[in-house]
Amino acid sequence: MLVWERPEPPDRPVPAPLSRDLIVRTAVELADEAGLESVSLRKLAGALDVGPMRLYGYIDTKDELLDLMVDAVHAEIRPAGDGWREVLTSVAEATRRAVHRHEWFADLIGGRPQLGPNALARGEAVLAALGGVDVDIVMPVVTAVDAYVIGAVRREIAEWRAERATGLDKRQWQKTFGPYLERTFATGRFPALETVVRDGAHLDADETFRIGLGFLLDGIGAGIEAGRPESTRQQGDHPPG
Structure with a gap:
């Protein structure tokens, strides 16, 4: 049974109250402070003041914990707006903001499909907004936007990490390597x-x-319009968005 469906153990008030939600929130806090490498079951148990073995009543593996952490961040990504373009824009921007709050999130998105309740709710809202789009191209559209966002935020995070590793911000880097580029x-x-x-x-x-x-969404709009049958177009009709 997947972790999303598996019931939690009965609550035990001593030696310390515990729940799957508390475990995940604590793990997210650890990762926010010191990266994913700081999230081990031993460190997590220490932060919760419980024995490591007690965690196994709530999660079986570290992979399950990471899945739960990712889904917790998905709760922060809430689609908004009217129509496919506004919704896809809002999801892209909300995902980027989530990565800025949780740097480690950039390392985990784009991997295996996320099946947690928050990720599924996000997907449902996006697909509902695309209800007027041909069902055969809905997933390529969503995948294209996801790929753009994932690539963009991973590049940003890589730049942040390079600055921390080298001690050079963008202006200092340009000053250091400018003469080489000139030559x-x-x-x-x-x-x-x-x-x-x-x-x-x-x-x-x-x-x-x-x-x-914007360029990506313009292209998606043109593709959606080109794929519509002539009989469904009205005079003066324009691409969605």
Whole structure:
């Protein structure tokens, strides 16, 4: 029986009250403070002031614990808006905010399908908003947005971790490696790259995420419209969103 369906042991007020929800909330706090490497059953038991063996009444494996933690974060990702474009935008932005609050979340999303109640509720809300889209392309649409968000947030987190590891923020990194790029560009081997670096807009992470998501949704809208039968289109009809 999966952890989502397995009942908890009867409550025992001593030596310390315990529940699956308390275990998960404590594990999330540990991961937020010190990363996933800080989440072991031994450390978790210590934080809860219980013996490690007592945890096994609530979870069987660390993988189950990670699944529960991921689902707890999914509760923070609530779709909002009217129509497929607003809903997909809200989910993308809410997922990014969740990763900013829980850096470790970026390491776990995009893996095996999430089957917890919060993840399923999020999926139901998104698919309901896409109810007017051909059922054969609904999942490719959702998957494309998920892939964009996962790639974007993982890149952001990688940059944060690199800053912490090297002690160099973006401006300091540019100052350190700028002379190397100048020498490289002087060879004339990378003219297109040089033009973008010298003349292109230097957008921050928020702007980059928003613009990229907009391009993706524009393409999805065009694809949805192109796939609609001519008989369903009205004069002056425009792509959804």
